[in-house]
Amino acid sequence: MSRTLKARADRFALSRPFRISRGIKTVAEVVTVEVAMDGVTGRGEGVPYPRYGESIESSLAEIEDARAAIEGGASVAEILSGMRAGAARNAVDCAIWDLTAKQSRRSVAQMLGVAEPGPVPTALTIVIDTPRIMAEAAAAISDAPLLKVKVDATEPLAMIRAVRAAAPDAALIVDPNESWDEALVRAAMPVLAECRVDVLEQPCKAEEDGWLAGFRGPVPICADESVHTVDDLDSVAARYQAINVKLDKTGGLTAALELAKAARERGMGLMSGCMVCSSLGIAPALHVAQMADWADLDGPLWLADDRPGGVWEANGTMHPPEEGFWG
Template sequence: MPRILRAQHDSFALSRPFRISRGVKTQAEVVTVAIAQDGLVGRGEGVPYPRYGESVESALAAIEGVRGAIEDGADRAALQSLLPPGAARNAVDCALWDLEARLAGRSVAALIGAPEPDTLASALTIGIDTPMAMADAARAVSSAPLLKVKVDATDPDAQLRAVRTAAPDARMIVDPNESWNRALLEAMAPLLVALRIDLLEQPVPAGDDAWLEGFDYPIAICADEAVHVAADLDVIAARYSHVNVKLDKAGGLTAALELADAARARGMGLMTGCMISSSLSIAPALHVARRSDFVDLDGPIWLAKDYPGGVRDDAGMMTPPAPGFWGTP
């Protein structure tokens, strides 16, 4: 039977506003792809991100442009040259992985040759707010093993002190989302050390980070916006110690695994991240997360309602989706 590809825009309301340095989000806008063949259906999800010039409309148009090739049988390897890295390719790539697993009667983990995903520590995010409100949010999840704290350049000192006081034992990632400059980064160093920050994620703009090469800093710095695919490592490996692997940036699980392998080969640390999304985005990311030093996959935790059978979070410990949800026969 021929393949049939469907792509649509889905919207998920958030249970509370999600604030970062670029603004506030109250809805998760995603593109969902389903590819049917021989009575089986593989699904994937992508989250178009304006920071990278993407929109729901542009992603749907890109997918429509490769419909004929996919329905004619193009596989994941062919897809890498049909679409550029980004949310559109991610949605199609993950749908092809899911379909391949169902057609083969084997899980994605078995196809990769890796163990099945298991429960793991995944960061719970504290969004930007007043120091008092951020402390309250951190106190509510203070038993979690890992927190990710969003800040900007307005008052990071007070915000981080408040969060650390409220959650004295958690490991902590700080994410300014490109909002700092060199002067602020240098000024914050003593505080970040004193607060026992484990990782600083993309503090300065990706287009203004060349000076990080050879820069001596007491906290590990992770590339996020500065790295999308394995080829980017030729430039950024000398600037950052870690890379944040996101399937929406890489353009799917296929390219994300390639990026993770290439980063490890260079001796770099790994983080697995996500956009605000449903569990359909998180299920494939777990195959990168299981080998990462830091995991930040709490996107579905912000939704008012996720898919049934999706990932579950218990105080910062994430359990994979139910069997059959994605990537299993």
């Protein structure tokens, strides 16, 4: 019996605005893929990102272009090689992982030969606002082990200092989302060290980060927008000390694991990240998180209503979804 493919757009309202240097998000728009065979259905999710030239419409079109291969019995390798790295391929890849696990009655972890994903500390995000409001937000979750501080180029050092004062014991990730320039990075380094920031994530535009080659500050710098797949690793390794692996960039769990392992072999730091998504986007990423130095998987925590049976968080620790939810 051949596979059948269904793909649709889903929208999840956020419980509160998610503001970063690129703008404000109030709704998470995702693509949901279902691949079924012999009465068994696998699910996957992707989040199209305009920064990478993606939209809901373009992602659905990419999946439709792959329909003949998906439904016609092509191998997983053939299907994935015919799609570009991105949200559409992520949704398809994760749906096939889920389908294969259910068909074989083995979990994805068993297929990979690794331990089942367990609870993992995850960054809780403090979005951009005034330093006072950001400090209040940090104080409310100051017991969490890891916070991510979103900043822009307006008054980032005041924001960072305010969050650190309100959450003196939490580890900090600072994420300008490409809004800084070289001068600001260099000027910020002493303050980042003073505030005991663990890692600075993608401070400059990916197209303008060449100056980072050979630069070493007191705080390591992690690539996000500058790295998508393992093909980027040679150039990225010369400029960054760590990478953020997101399934929506790599185009699925298959490529994400390849990139994470390659980074580890180079001795690079590793972050497991996500877009603002539902638990269906997080469940596969938990396999990368088990390998990572930092997990940043709080996307579903911003939703007013998540998919039933999904991940849940307590005191800054992300817990896996209910059995049978995915993988």
